[in-house]
Amino acid sequence: MTCIKDKRHFSSLMRDTNSPFLANEDAPLNTTTVGFVLQEHFSMMAFTAAVDALITANLVRTTPLFSYQTLAVDSSPVTSDLGIGIAAQDTIRDFTNGRHKLPNILVVCGGYRCSTEQQPHLSQFLKDAQRHNVTIGSLWNGAIALAHAGLLDDQECALHPDNHAFMQEHFPRVRVSDQVIVSDQARLTSAGPASALEMMLSMIGQTQGTEVVRAIREILSCDQTSENSNTCLSRIGDDPCLPQNLRDIMELMAANIEEPMSMEELSAIIGISRRQLERLFQNHLDTSPSRYYLELRLTHARRLLMQSNEPVTNIALACGFVTSSHFSNCFKDYFGLSPSHARDKFKSA
Known part of the structure; x- marks a missing residue:
């Protein structure tokens, strides 16, 4: 899966999750x-x-x-x-x-x-x-x-x-x-x-x-309960307002981080065409499936970087990137820092 060079801002769904680690240009003076x-x-x-x-x-x-x-x-x-x-x-x-x-x-x-x-x-x-x-x-x-x-x-x-x-x-x-x-x-x-x-x-x-x-x-709100007695932790694709087939695809992506599936494989499993897959993501998440998948993997990588001492190369492989240089370029495109610098900054904060 290639890195999307011309899109360096997280789509809305992933922006909230990663916001503590993104530079804030509108930071308040006081x-x-x-x-x-x-x-x-x-x-x-x-x-x-x-x-x-x-x-x-x-x-x-x-x-x-x-x-x-x-x-x-x-x-x-x-x-x-x-x-x-x-x-x-x-x-x-x-x-x-x-x-x-x-x-x-x-x-x-x-x-x-x-x-x-x-x-x-x-x-x-x-x-x-x-x-x-x-x-x-x-x-x-x-x-x-x-x-x-x-x-x-x-x-x-x-x-x-x-x-x-x-x-x-x-x-x-x-x-x-x-x-x-x-x-x-x-x-x-x-x-x-x-x-x-x-x-x-x-x-x-x-x-x-x-x-x-x-x-x-x-x-x-990750552990918010309701009258339905749903005591499972909420995940990013749990929104009941989203179509079930879109939620199924998001769940498949989350379960296949280390070895990302192709858009064709995802479409075939759900039983829709690739065009329908792209339309689902665009209409409901305002992004493309490939971009969402990349952002999901980068978010997973960011968590591993901040919460473990695993080498960057191991984290890259665990998140489906073939080379550490490819991973580093994609990570820097979104977070503005290399993976190693981001880890150092977080741990010194």
Whole structure:
């Protein structure tokens, strides 16, 4: 199989998988800072889901997009709902007295047993943040703290269902949503752990674009389950929206990396013509079957390079390349670095 010299950018399906290893010409000049205000008994699961989205966003780009910090309302450590104490990096008093610069985004982390009483210094801190045009959000019932500060008057918010009645009774000007997420450029609110991740992905999509979100989902959604009790790891050809014969071909390609099959062999096994094969890939994946197959093999090679110490020659053969020079040329066309340099760069990062 020959290397496609005139196409050096991965097609959309493979671009998400390989995005952490591709040079990003539109890298941001500054990272976005996110501060998580940890209330006593905050939901650890919601907090870590939100942080995971930020950390993974940094992994899928060659330059960091986000940094985060933890803030205690009063003192550190802060006890989570699991009884685990988290040592916060700062307290909100460090910001109210001017010792630190406010982050770009503040997220108040609530939980099942978090107090619904007003904390005056937290309310003042949130009001100050709003005056400085900080985007403010909440997890679980953290929206109650925003409501105490008057930041949700005449606005819609999401919060845990157990707190809907309290919010409606005490803050009649706040519109409680039945949605698990309410997100715009000024407010980000979510109802629980799963929606915490989705809320952060919504924010990342607004600030960094949908390609970054797709790449994050590529990493974080591999074990997603459904009502069908499908507990198998998801693979790149598992999309039920794709025609079954296309998915069968993609599975055949994935199973034949070391000894690639010809387009004629693939067509014959599936029982379609080569023209139909090419039309399937073009219509549904916006690429050609040969290009997809090459990108699949290069992606497999990239994983072997990063996760093993096998010689480049062995990896080339394991991925269906007849010579290491042919492999190196193809790899450099797509990743901008030779296989050995890419390995060195990854391991030194």
